[in-house]
Amino acid sequence: xxxxxxxxxxxxxxxxxxxxxxxxxxxxxxxxxxxxxxxxxxxxxxxxxxxxxxxxxxxxxxxxxxxxxxxxxxxxxxxxxxxxxxxxxxxxxxxxxxxxxxxxxxxxxxxxxxxxxxxxxxxxxxxxxxxxxxxxxxxxxxxxxxxxxxxxxxxxxxxxxxxxxxxxxxxxxxxxxxxxxxxxxxxxxxxxxxxxxxxxxxxxxxxxxxxxxxxxxxxxxxxxxxxxxxxxxxxxxxxxxxxxxxxxxxxxxxxxxxxxxxxxxxxxxxxxxxxxxxxxxxxxxxxxxxxxxxxxxxxxxxxxxxxxxxxxxxxxx
Amino acid sequence: xxxxxxxxxxxxxxxxxxxxxxxxxxxxxxxxxxxxxxxxxxxxxxxxxxxxxxxxxxxxxxxxxxxxxxxxxxxxxxxxxxxxxxxxxxxxxxxxxxxxxxxxxxxxxxxxxxxxxxxxxxxxxxxxxxxxxxxxxxxxxxxxxxxxxxxxxxxxxxxxxxxxxxxxxxxxxxxxxxxxxxxxxxxxxxxxxxxxxxxxxxxxxxxxxxxxxxxxxxxxxxxxxxxxxxxxxxxxxxxxxxxxxxxxxxxxxxxxxxxxxxxxxxxxxxxxxxxxxxxxxxxxxxxxxxxx
Numbered sequence: 052x053x054x055x056x057x058x059x060x061x062x063x064x065x066x067x068x069x070x071x072x073x074x075x076x077x078x079x080x081x082x083x084x085x086x087x088x089x090x091x092x093x094x095x096x097x098x099x100x101x102x103x104x105x106x107x108x109x110x111x112x113x114x115x116x117x118x119x120x121x122x123x124x125x126x127x128x129x130x131x132x133x134x135x136x137x138x139x140x141x142x143x144x145x146x147x148x149x150x151x152x153x154x155x156x157x158x159x160x161x162x163x164x165x166x167x168x169x170x171x172x173x174x175x176x177x178x179x180x181x182x183x184x185x186x187x188x189x190x191x192x193x194x195x196x197x198x199x200x201x202x203x204x205x206x207x208x209x210x211x212x213x214x215x216x217x218x219x220x221x222x223x224x225x226x227x228x229x230x231x232x233x234x235x236x237x238x239x240x241x242x243x244x245x246x247x248x249x250x251x252x253x254x255x256x257x258x259x260x261x262x263x264x265x266x267x268x269x270x271x272x273x274x275x276x277x278x279x280x281x282x283x284x285x286x287x288x289x290x291x292x293x294x295x296x297x298x299x300x301x302x303x304x305x306x307x308x309x310x311x312x313x314x315x316x317x318x319x320x321x322x323x324x325x326x327x328x329x330x331x332x333x334x335x336x337x338x339x340x341x342x343x344x345x346x347x348x349x350x351x352x353x354x355x356x357x358x359x360x361x362x363x364x365x366x367x368x
Numbered sequence: 369x370x371x372x373x374x375x376x377x378x379x380x381x382x383x384x385x386x387x388x389x390x391x392x393x394x395x396x397x398x399x400x401x402x403x404x405x406x407x408x409x410x411x412x413x414x415x416x417x418x419x420x421x422x423x424x425x426x427x428x429x430x431x432x433x434x435x436x437x438x439x440x441x442x443x444x445x446x447x448x449x450x451x452x453x454x455x456x457x458x459x460x461x462x463x464x465x466x467x468x469x470x471x472x473x474x475x476x477x478x479x480x481x482x483x484x485x486x487x488x489x490x491x492x493x494x495x496x497x498x499x500x501x502x503x504x505x506x507x508x509x510x511x512x513x514x515x516x517x518x519x520x521x522x523x524x525x526x527x528x529x530x531x532x533x534x535x536x537x538x539x540x541x542x543x544x545x546x547x548x549x550x551x552x553x554x555x556x557x558x559x560x561x562x563x564x565x566x567x568x569x570x571x572x573x574x575x576x577x578x579x580x581x582x583x584x585x586x587x588x589x590x591x592x593x594x595x596x597x598x599x600x601x602x603x604x605x606x607x608x609x610x611x612x613x614x615x616x617x618x619x620x621x622x623x624x625x626x627x628x629x630x631x632x633x634x635x636x637x638x639x640x641x642x643x644x645x646x647x648x649x650x651x652x653x654x655x656x657x658x659x660x
Contacts, residue, residue, distance in 0.1 A: 069479035076480065080488055188376065188621075195564045195620035199575040200609040203591055203598070207606055211599065218598070305483040309572055313595075324576060327491045335491050339484055347479045 058358055066351040073343035074126065077336050078119055108135055109332070131337035136329050141337035144322050151227055152307055152318035158234065159241045159303065167246045167292075171253025172280060175288075178258055186250065194247035198309040202240040206313075209236065219315040227316065237314045241306045245299045249292055256288025263287065286360075293357040300349040304342060377625035384618025387611045391433025398430040408597035408604070416603040420593050421583060425604045431585040432608065436574070436615070439501045440567045444559065446505035447512050447566075454509075455516025459524050460543050471517060474510035482507040482569055483576075490578035500579030504569050508562060515558050519551035526550075560623025567616050587612050 105111070110118055125132065131141035174186040193201070210218035220233040227234055260266060261284050269279050308320035315321075319338060326334035404422040405414065416425035458470040486503050489495060495503060523529070524547050532542045574580045574588035583593070587608035594604035 065475060069476050072476045073480060076485075077488070080492055188379075191624055192617040192621060195568065195616040196613050197568050197571045197575070197588075197616065199572060199588070199591060200612040200616075203595060203605055203609045204613065207598065207602055211602060301481050304481045305572065308483060308487075309576065312576060323487065327487050328577070330491055332491065335488065339488055342481060342484050343479070346481050350479060 059355065062351060062354055062358070066347055069347045069350075070344060073347065074123065074340060077339045077343065078122060080332065080336065080339075082115055105135065108133070126340065131340070132333035134326075134334050135331045141334050144326075144334055145319065145337060145341060148317060148319040148322040150318075151316050152311070152320065154227055155234075155237060155241060155307060155310065155316070155318065156303060158238050159245075162238065162242055163245050163249065163299075166242065167249030168253050168285070170246065170250035171288075171292075172257055172285065174250065174254040175257030175261060176280070183254075187254070190247035190251050193243050194251070196243070198240050198243070198306050199313055201243055202236065202310065202313045205236050205240065219313075221315045233314070237310045237316060240313070241303065241310050244302055244306065248299070252292045253285075253288055256290070256292060257284055260284035260287035290357060290360040293353065293360050300346055300353065304346060373625050376621055380618050380620075380622030380625055382618075383614050384622055387433060387615035387618070388437065390430060390611065391437040391615070394430035394433050398427050402427065408594075408601040410601060410603075416607060417601045419590065419601075419604045420597060425590075425594075425601075425607065428585060428590060428604075429587070429607055429611070432587045432590055433611065433615075435497055435580075435584070435586045436567070436571060436588065436612070439497055439504070440563065440570045442501040443504035443508065443566045443570065444563050446501060447508035447562070448555075448559075450505070450509050451512035451516050455513045456520050456543055456547065458513070458517045459520035460539075460547065471513070474513050477510045478514075480507075483572060486569070486573045486578050487576065490573075495579040497579065500570065500573060503579070504566055504573070507569070508566060512558070512562060515554070516551070519554040520547050523547045523550040557623075557627045560620075560627055564616060564620045564623070567619060571612055571616070 110121070122132070129142065131145070133140050134144065170186055170190070174183040177183045206218045209216045216235050217230075217233050220227060220230070220237070223230045223233055257280075261280075263284075265287075266279060266284050269283050274283070307318065308323060310316070311318045311320035312324055319341075323335065323338045323342075325331075326338065402424055405418045405424075407418060407420050407422045409422075410417040414424045414426065416429070419425050419428055454470050454474075458467045461467055482504075485507055486500070489499075489503055493499060529542060529546060532546060537545075571588040574584075574586050575592045577589075577592065580586055580589050583589075590608040591605050591612070594601070594608075598605050
């Protein structure tokens with residue numbers, strides 16, 4: 052099927068272009084600094100020694116294209132530069148923060164699919180009745196709420212009033228698995244928005260699928276309701292949900308940064324925010340490249356899956 | 369289903385009314401800055417206690433809504449100001465090259481996570497409210513332009529546009545008078561979802577300290593700065609957080625209820641197309657029309 056191959060080829064090409072764009076954009080960050088980058092970065096402590104040190108550390112005396120070449124060569128070798136504030140390699144920062152973030156992301160992704168599909172199917176089964184109206188209204192409302200507001204309210208209720216859960220993960224370090232109670236609120240907050248959008252899409256897709264002729268035919272054959280729902284109707288409802296997956300990636304990334312800040316979890320988001328606050332440009336750049344590439348790859352994956360499920364609804368490429 | 373729709377509309381109105389009124393009219397009733405008291409106290413002449421630097425929380429709440437609402441509105445408007453001409457031009461041009469030149473760079477930009485871009489920019493600049501609005505508008509342009517192009521391409525392929533062209537009507541009349549008008553409904557539905565998304569992004573960026581002063585009057589900043597005193601003085605955190613929840617939730621409910629009949633894909637389909645997610649309908653529409 053040449054259509055598929057050319058779609059995949061075009062989508063891969065777009066992915067490569069997006070990767071290049073992310074790398075260039077992140078590099079352009081320094082070039083966009085007004086005036087002398089070293090002076091701008093020194094910020095509150097503009098003493099000449101610090102400015103000279105910054106200029107030295109970032110090789111600002113060399114032309115931009117040489118620095119770009121060096122930086123890209125470094126990236127290809129997995130070298131992301133060294134921190135301006137501590138002198139440690141950026142790769143080490145990423146290694147340190149990777150564990151907690153991966154744990155949060157894995158837990159969220161593992162719970163997202165059953166929760167989103169479960170709610171969606173449940174609402175579709177009871178279309179128009181109380182359960183459906185309740186699920187639809189709540190998901191519509193929660194869908195729009197920023198993580199930090201939801202998170203802080205949950206802390207107020209569950210940690211402050213009821214004292215069921217710890218308010219933050221302070222003191223647990225990276226050993227989060229040893230303290231599962233500290234993970235409940237962060238994962239709940241991270242799940243809130245993606246579950247809402249996923250369940251709404253699954254609901255809409257299921258309602259369409261359940262009303263379709265092929266499901267009616269399956270009913271005529273006397274196939275059981277559960278089997279119709281899960282093996283016949285649900286696959287048809289998958290395509291629109293898969294299209295939403297790419298968007299969810301962006302949300303999870305935003306969400307991880309906010310949730311880590313809110314619950315003081317020492318993951319990549321916290322590393323990024325600390326580096327932003329200290330204007331530690333190499334660390335910010337390194338993390339931005341990692342986050343950017345992750346998004347490009349996950350988007351690519353989601354688009355390919357969507358294309359596999361619904362070849363007609365061409366995704367961008 | 370109209371009953372449910374009216375109920376939701378009323379619910380949305382009720383939920384959004386309080387934060388919106390506080391945001392728009394609050395500063396008029398706030399009065400001058402009072403004397404600073406001790407940080408995180410309760411009572412003592414302060415209705416909601418004091419915040420992290422000893423300011424009256426109620427007064428801060430009155431002052432802090434406006435930036436959130438105005439920045440979000442400005443960012444949404446700005447993104448359409450760019451996306452509309454770009455999308456219309458790309459849909460109506462006969463030159464394939466121009467269309468590619470206009471749309472392809474935007475496709476590439478879609479890959480950059482929105483919050484990451486804002487954080488990156490705030491590493492090197494101190495954007496301020498105007499800068500934040502510009503940045504949020506910027507991250508919304510690619511998606512908005514794609515939607516405009518898809519909606520306009522559908523209208524531009526109609527025989528009526530051919531007829532207008534053959535009559536020798538001006539480009540302006542064809543593009544704005546006919547194509548622009550026929551995609552108003554899709555645009556209206558998209559405005560609702562976009563405004564919700566922009567509100568989310570503006571508030572989240574402010575919470576993370578991007579684009580705002582550390583002691584700025586902003587509900588999101590209040591939540592962030594006062595959270596160290598949550599156990600002593602919860603009101604300074606809970607009130608602004610609840611207002612943000614009400615504002616975003618209410619906006620979403622309101623637009624969803626108001627735009628049910630503005631959703632174009634409800635035509636020609638059987639049962640079960642009511643109450644669809646506006647995002648899904650406009651997006652899948654945009655998707656399927658992007659590649660006919």
